[in-house]
Amino acid sequence: MRIVRQTWLVLSVLMAFVVRQIAVAVPANTKDGRQKEEERILDAVIVGGGFSGLTTAYKLRKKDILLLEKEATLGGRCQSGSWNGFHYPKGTEYIGKPEGGMKRFFRRVGIKAIPVPPPTDGTAYQGKLYLGADMLGYLNEEEKRSYYRLNRDLTRLNKSGVEDAIFWDQEDLAEYEAMDTVNLGQWMEREGYSPLVRKYVDVENRGLFGTDNANYSLFYNVPEMAFNMPFEKTAGISEVYSFEHGMYSVVEAVAQKIEGKYKTGASVTEVKVNSEGLAVVRYLENGKERKVKALTVVMCTPAQVTEKILKEGISPNARRTLAGMDYSKYVTINFFTKNRRLEKAWAVSCVDEGQVVTIYDVIRPQVEDGYQGKSIVSVYMAPEHAYDTAFLQQTDQQLLDNAYRTFNRYFPGFESEVLGHDITRFDYAFPVFNPGYSQKVRSLYNDPSLRGPVFLAGDFMVYATVDGAMISGNRAAKGVLRYLRGKK
Ligand SMILES: Cc1cc2nc3c(=O)[nH]c(=O)nc-3n(C[C@H](O)[C@H](O)[C@H](O)COP(=O)(O)OP(=O)(O)OC[C@H]3O[C@@H](n4cnc5c(N)ncnc54)[C@H](O)[C@@H]3O)c2cc1C
Incomplete structure (x- = not known):
């Protein structure tokens, strides 16, 4: 044969x-x-x-x-717009510190990654902003212990080879099949992490991948969440990078x-x-x-x-696998404003704001510290769960009303300072890494019909x-x- x-x-x-x-x-x-x-x-x-x-x-x-x-x-x-001399992302915003092949690639094409000035992280919860070194201030002492424990557990799992298998050694994915059958939401509940920490992770996942905990494989969540959880003690260090434009x-x-x-x-x-x-x-x-x-x-x-x-x-098997890969939806809105209102953090995770998951001080890498003039602030909006297909059917006005509700809560009078906006909808925002996803990757990876x-x-x-x-x-x-x- x-x-x-x-x-x-x-x-x-x-x-x-x-x-x-x-x-x-x-x-x-x-x-x-x-x-x-x-x-x-x-x-x-x-x-x-x-x-x-x-x-x-x-x-x-x-x-x-x-x-x-x-x-x-x-x-x-990855799309970009410009307003008042500033550029702004409509989708992709940043990467981690480039290393290895990625670093070489950027050097060869002639661009250099620049760190986003710290502090980068903040949290919005129950009408209050927790910024910079106070970013975990929304958690009580017991919840903070739960948060640190979660990070330790994810880091340990990541170091056990998860990241390498996902990114580099896909032939090893079979070894992790058992971990990939685990639903992140159920795992966190079973491990007894505090409800507020679980909610925070849910918002982060919806912000990063348009996917809620319940539709996420623990295995696929590990590399990102182990890297992504911010800490007071690293508030002065930037771990996120972007480029001149x-x-x-x-x-x-x-x-x-x-x-x-x-x-x-x-x-x-x-x-x-x-x-x-x-x-x-x-x-x-x-x-x-x-x-x-x-x-x-x-x-x-x-x-x-x-x-x-x-x-x-392509083989019938590859066709079935492709058709079975679901995507979540997503919306970003960039607001052009008279004044800069968010200054003490670059990305603020909104723990209890429904579809509004993250707010960005877009101009942060483009201005001097203390700049107060015209500005751009963006809001990233995610569905409540990965399969919420009605999410993109909202009208512009519904999306704007939603965003203003959050902004006005944290920055009173915000709406009256808006000079314009730019809304971007993503129909294929993120592949949904639901439990069992590694089998799909493996079946494509090993399919002879995909070798030319x-x-x-x-x-x-x-x-x-x-x-x-x-x-x-x-x-x-x-x-x-x-x-x-x-x-x-
Ligand atoms: C809102 C948002 C924010 C994100 N932020 C980050 C981030 O900060 N950091 C990060 O690492 N990742 C981020 N991501 C994820 C990242 O953007 C994607 O993983 C990556 O860009 C995917 O690249 P791709 O080439 O696989 O797909 P795509 O970027 O989707 O490229 C597919 C291309 O195919 C084109 N196309 C479709 N149909 C046809 C056709 N019939 N004929 C010709 N062309 C066609 C499309 O127009 C598109 O240009 C973000 C994603 C979203 C949605």
Whole structure:
């Protein structure tokens, strides 16, 4: 069986190579440029220009590639706006301190991460703000002990290899299957952490991943929560980083490096693998249908979108897995204000504010200490639980009323100081890491139909963060290079 598969693989790669040579030899004076484009056979088409697609494209930039992005701008869930000389994030805001491959990547594309000035964390609870070194002031002594115990427990679990298995050693995921069947909410209750600490973690998870404790696997929560829980004693140290123009600097820098090799406003409608083993990608550009062929295609769209677009080329098992990956919804609102009202912390977690989960002093890395003038403050709003699909159906006014209720409570008169706003809705905000998720990752990781000509990337393949998306893009690009080498 294995020999048959290998023979088939060698034949299809050889066939693709021959076809490519013929196509490359098509005279340049074909009737029409468009037809020429359709005859050309690229090394790779990359579908989707978020962090995973951009990383893939950067890694493959010396090859004959084309990245297709449906929106007018690259970046996916990382988008940026500007107002009054400030930039502001509409989605992705920060990363942890870049290390290893990520640090090298940023150096190569010519950007340097800068720490967000501390203190970064704060808490809003029952109408009072707890900022900087007082960030845990909302907990009584017993609750604080519970909080510290939780952090110790999560750190211990993380060091037992969880983070490495999720990010780096996916072949080891099977070892953690038992931990991945555990529901975080039930685990915290069983372990006896205080109700307020459990509520805080729920709000953090909804803020970070649009997912409540009850729909979250303990296993997948460990790396983020072990890193994310703030402490009074580290209030003066920044653990969060961004760039000169926020995270959008990464998008800008990579876009420069792949200049001429991407198209925006190009919405892919269908990907098939033809009888010659080539990927045939159809897309709409300015209302016109276009087609491009390539030796490989890397799908860098959310799992469910990928499943809809990919008509052929993957196993039924991979298709089922992709279709079964759920996404939570999310909304961000940036408010442009007459005065700066939040100054003593960068991110404030709102423990008892319903859909309002985090407030950000967006301009903090862009101004001197003590700046008081015009400002931008953003509010991140999450569904009550991961499967709350009605969340995005709220009107702008309903979302604004919700946000104002919280702001007016903590900053009296806030609404009257607002000069404008920008609302962003995310339909595919975060893959839901519910119990058993590692099995889905493993089944994609081990699926032979995803080793060419079709490859997958996206945060859902690793973890719902920038580094997760970048690692997946890097891996997909390596797979493409291996596949292309195989035909020589
Ligand atoms: C509000 C919010 C805040 C976040 N904050 C952080 C943070 O601070 N730090 C962090 O590490 N992570 C954060 N994340 C998570 C992080 O943004 C994601 O994990 C990461 O950006 C995912 O990248 P991706 O390439 O996998 O997907 P995406 O960014 O979703 O990229 C997919 C791309 O495919 C495109 N596409 C879709 N359909 C088609 C089609 N038919 N044809 C062509 N293109 C198509 C989309 O337009 C999109 O550009 C945040 C997410 C959200 C929603």
